[in-house]
Amino acid sequence: MATVPDTLSLIGNTPLVRLKGPSEAAGAEIYGKCEFTNPGASVKDRAALGIVEDAEARGVLRPGGTIVEGTAGNTGIGLALVANAKGYRTVIVMPETQSREKMDTLRALGAELVLVPAAPYSSPCHFVHTSRRLAEERDNAIWANQFDNVANRRAHITGTAEEIWTQMDGRIDGFTCAVGTGGTLAGVGLGLKAKDENIRIALSDPHGAALYDYYACGELRAEGSSVAEGIGQGRITANLEGAPIDTQYRISDEEGWHWVQRLLDEEGLCLGLSSGINVEGAVRLARELGPGSRVATILCDTGFRYLSTLHNPDWRAEKGLN
Numbered sequence: 001m002a003t004v005p006d007t008l009s010l011i012g013n014t015p016l017v018r019l020k021g022p023s024e025a026a027g028a029e030i031y032g033k034c035e036f037t038n039p040g041a042s043v044k045d046r047a048a049l050g051i052v053e054d055a056e057a058r059g060v061l062r063p064g065g066t067i068v069e070g071t072a073g074n075t076g077i078g079l080a081l082v083a084n085a086k087g088y089r090t091v092i093v094m095p096e097t098q099s100r101e102k103m104d105t106l107r108a109l110g111a112e113l114v115l116v117p118a119a120p121y122s123s124p125c126h127f128v129h130t131s132r133r134l135a136e137e138r139d140n141a142i143w144a145n146q147f148d149n150v151a152n153r154r155a156h157i158t159g160t161a162e163e164i165w166t167q168m169d170g171r172i173d174g175f176t177c178a179v180g181t182g183g184t185l186a187g188v189g190l191g192l193k194a195k196d197e198n199i200r201i202a203l204s205d206p207h208g209a210a211l212y213d214y215y216a217c218g219e220l221r222a223e224g225s226s227v228a229e230g231i232g233q234g235r236i237t238a239n240l241e242g243a244p245i246d247t248q249y250r251i252s253d254e255e256g257w258h259w260v261q262r263l264l265d266e267e268g269l270c271l272g273l274s275s276g277i278n279v280e281g282a283v284r285l286a287r288e289l290g291p292g293s294r295v296a297t298i299l300c301d302t303g304f305r306y307l308s309t310l311h312n313p314d315w316r317a318e319k320g321l322n
C-alpha cells in the first residue's frame with residue numbers, strides 16, 4: 001500500500017470482511033465493515049472528522065478553539081484525535097457507566113474528561129445537555145452535537161455507503177446496523193438507496209431502545225434493557241429523520257454476545273457488543289432475503305475497548321450475560 005500524508009487520511013476506507021460463521025448460519029454472504037481499523041478504533045472517527053470539517057467550513061471553529069461533546073466514548077475518542085491532529089482542544093462529557101478503557105483512552109489523548117451520572121434524557125444532568133451547557137460557557141468553543149448535527153450522517157453517505165457499494169461491486173441486497181445517533185444507519189441507508197432503491201435497509205435495535213416500536217407501529221416505546229455501549233436511542237434524532245428503514249429487529253444482549261464470542265473463537269475477531277447485535281441483525285436480514293443473498297453490516301469498534309467489561313467473565317456474571 002502506498003503511503004498516506006497524515007493521520008486523518010487513515011480515517012475511512014476500512015476493509016469489508018466476509019464473516020464465515022454468520023454466512024454459514026444464514027446460507028448467505030454476510031460482510032462486516034471493519035470500523036475498528038480506524039485510528040480511534042471505531043466507526044465514530046468518521047462522524048468526528050465530518051463534524052469538525054463542517055464546523056471549520058462554516059467558520060464557527062476557529063484556530064485554538066475547543067470542541068465540546070457528550071458521548072458514550074467513541075465519538076469523544078474520534079474528536080480528541082482529530083482535534084490533536086488539527087490543534088484544537090476537547091472537553092468530553094461521558095456517563096460514568098461507560099468502560100474504563102474509553103476513559104483511559106480519552107485521558108491519554110489529552111481530552112478534558114467530565115463524568116456525569118447516568119440520567120434520562122429528560123434530566124438536565126444528562127451527558128448531552130451537560131455538554132451543550134459547557135460549550136455555551138466556554139470561549140471559542142463549539143458543541144459537536146453528534147445526535148442532531150447531520151454532518152455526522154453526511155460522512156456515512158459520502159464515505160461508508162460509497163465504500164460498501166464499491167467493495168461489493170454493486171451486488172448488495174441488504175444492510176443493517178444499530179442506532180446510537182443514527183448517523184451510520186441513516187447515512188449508509190440513504191447512500192445505498194441512491195445507488196439502488198431495492199437494497200433493503202434494516203434497523204437492529206437493542207432491548208431498552210424505543211426505535212423498534214417506532215418503525216413497527218409508529219410509537220416510541222422502550223422495553224427491557226441492554227448493557228451494549230454506544231447504542232439504544234429513545235427519540236428521532238435529526239440524523240434519523242427521513243432514514244429509509246424497510247424493516248426492524250429487536251435483538252437481545254445474549255444474541256449479540258453469541259456472535260461476539262463465536263467471531264472471537266472461530267475467526268479471531270475481537271469486537272464490542274454493538275457489533276454482535278449488528279451481526280445477529282445481518283443474519284436475520286439475510287434469512288429474510290433468501291439463500292445466497294448478500295448483506296453488509298458494521299463492526300463498530302474493537303473489543304479491546306471492553307476487556308474490563310464484556311470480555312471479562314466476572315463482569316458478565318454480574319450482568320447476567322452468558
Ligand code: PMP
Pocket residue numbers: 042043044072074075178179180181182183184185229230231272274275300301
Ligand atoms: N456502536 C458503538 C460501539 C458506538 O460507540 C456507536 C456510536 N455511539 C454506535 C455503535 C452507533 O453509531 P451511530 O452513532 O452512527 O448510530
